[in-house]
Structure formats: structure tokens, C-alpha cells
Amino acid sequence: MAAIEMKNIVKQYGDGFPAVNDVSIDVEDGEFLILVGPSGCGKSTLLRMIVGLEDITDGDMMIGGKRVNDLAPRDRNLSMVFQNYALYPHLTVYENIAFPLRLANKPDSEVDQKVRDASKTLELDEHLERKPGNLSGGQRQRVAMGRAIVRDAEAFLFDEPLSNLDAKLRGQMRTEISRLQKRLGITTVYVTHDQTEAMTLGDRVAVLKRGVLQQHATPRELYENP
Numbered sequence: 052m053a054a055i056e057m058k059n060i061v062k063q064y065g066d067g068f069p070a071v072n073d074v075s076i077d078v079e080d081g082e083f084l085i086l087v088g089p090s091g092c093g094k095s096t097l098l099r100m101i102v103g104l105e106d107i108t109d110g111d112m113m114i115g116g117k118r119v120n121d122l123a124p125r126d127r128n129l130s131m132v133f134q135n136y137a138l139y140p141h142l143t144v145y146e147n148i149a150f151p152l153r154l155a156n157k158p159d160s161e162v163d164q165k166v167r168d169a170s171k172t173l174e175l176d177e178h179l180e181r182k183p184g185n186l187s188g189g190q191r192q193r194v195a196m197g198r199a200i201v202r203d204a205e206a207f208l209f210d211e212p213l214s215n216l217d218a219k220l221r222g223q224m225r226t227e228i229s230r231l232q233k234r235l236g237i238t239t240v241y242v243t244h245d246q247t248e249a250m251t252l253g254d255r256v257a258v259l260k261r262g263v264l265q266q267h268a269t270p271r272e273l274y275e276n277p
């Protein structure tokens with residue numbers, strides 16, 4: 052059973068051309084899937100339908116074998132890392148990472164254990180008392196990932212997480228995300244319009260064009276058969 056199964060997914064906004072048109076993709080357990088394509092091809096819409104931030108017009112969205120079309124985001128056990136990181140500026144790194152656990156009313160001892168484990172994995176343990184405003188872009192990115200890790204989510208979803216960074220940092224973060232994803236072994240769906248990211252990060256790449264799935268293959272297969 053695949054971790055995430057998209058079956059004939061359609062999204063229709065108003066009465067125009069479908070933004071996502073009959074897309075079927077399986078994401079295997081632990082797989083890193085890239086959704087790539089030009090601006091407006093429907094990548095974000097598809098990602099938002101996985102997370103539950105957008106209603107599905109037609110088709111079945113399955114997570115862990117369960118149909119989730121009608122489930123609220125909080126009941127899907129996924130973790131989305133947004134482009135702007137969505138960190139709380141007035142909270143420390145520690146409290147930013149702890150936030151989902153606080154919302155869930157977890158006991159302090161559990162919060163502390165999980166935040167310390169996550170911050171060690173992410174090499175943030177020296178920065179726990181700092182505020183997001185005086186962290187580097189890469190550190191902020193890692194805090195956002197820390198918050199995702201402590202949720203014990205079934206999958207990570209990334210919406211162009213590196214697009215606001217300069218080229219050098221982008222390269223570093225790419226390496227870091229890839230390393231971390233492999234270490235955690237967590238199923239990941241990553242949206243980008245960047246071909247380099249698409250060809251270097253993922254186990255498989257799904258190429259969308261005007262809402263239609265054009266290709267779904269490993270980077271190597273795409274390279275040999277563009």
C-alpha cells in the first residue's frame with residue numbers, strides 16, 4: 052500500500068479549465084516525490100488537496116490506505132512546510148518547534164524530549180533561545196522542519212521552500228533537506244518549478260502541465276528520456 056494515493060484527482064475552480072485534471076500518482080512509503088512544472092500548472096493546488104487546504108472536486112485522496120477527501124487538515128496527520136516558514140517572531144526557536152505539541156496539550160516532559168531530539172537532528176541545539184528574526188535563512192528553514200518533525204507526521208509536504216533564498220543557500224539547503232529526508236525516512240512531497248531541484252532531490256518526479264500529469268519517473272529515466 053502506498054503512503055499517499057491520488058486517484059483521478061480533479062480540481063475545478065469556477066467553470067474554467069480544470070486546474071488539476073484527472074491526476075493519479077502513488078507515493079510509496081518513505082519516497083521523496085517532486086511535483087514540478089511551470090507556474091500555474093496546478094502543483095500548489097494538488098499539494099493543498101493532499102493537506103486538506105483545498106476541496107477536491109473529483110477523485111479519491113488516500114493517506115495510509117484511508118480516504119481523506121472529507122477530513123479536515125488537522126485529522127490528516129501531515130506536516131506542511133510553507134515557503135515563508137510561518138514562524139512566530141515573538142517565540143524562541145524552542146517554542147516555535149514546540150508549538151504543535153503545545154496545541155495538542157502534550158505534557159512538558161514529552162515536549163522537552165521531542166524538541167531536544169528534533170533540534171539535535173537539525174543541529175539547532177545551540178540556538179534554542181534565539182528568536183527567528185536573528186537567524187539565518189537556513190536556520191529558519193530548519194526550525195520550520197523541526198516543527199514538522201515533532202508532529203510525528205505521516206508525511207512532509209513542501210511548497211517551494213527554497214524559492215526565497217539566494218543561490219548559494221539554496222544549494223546548501225537542498226543538500227540538507229535531502230540528507231534529512233533520507234535519515235528520517237519520511238514520505239515527502241515537494242513542489243518546485245526549479246528543474247535542478249527536481250532532478251537532484253527526488254526519488255521520483257511528477258511533471259504537470261496545465262493540470263495534466265505528463266510524466267512520472269525517476270530523475271534518471273527523465274534524463275535519459277526527456
Ligand code: ADP
Nearest residue numbers: 064065070088089090091092093094095096097
Ligand atoms: P502552480 O502551483 O503550479 O503555480 P496553482 O495550483 O497555483 O499552480 O494554480 C493552477 C491554476 O489554478 C492556475 O490557473 C491558477 O490561476 C488557478 N487557481 C489557483 N488558485 C485558484 C483560486 N483560489 N481560485 C481560482 N483559480 C485558482
Ligand code: ADP
Nearest residue numbers: 102123124125126128129130131132133151154
Ligand atoms: P489553531 O487555529 O488551533 O491555532 P491552526 O489553524 O494553526 O490551529 O491549525 C489547525 C490544525 O491544522 C492544527 O491542529 C494542526 O493539526 C493542523 N496544522 C496546522 N499547521 C499545519 C501544518 N503546517 N501542516 C499540517 N497540519 C497543520
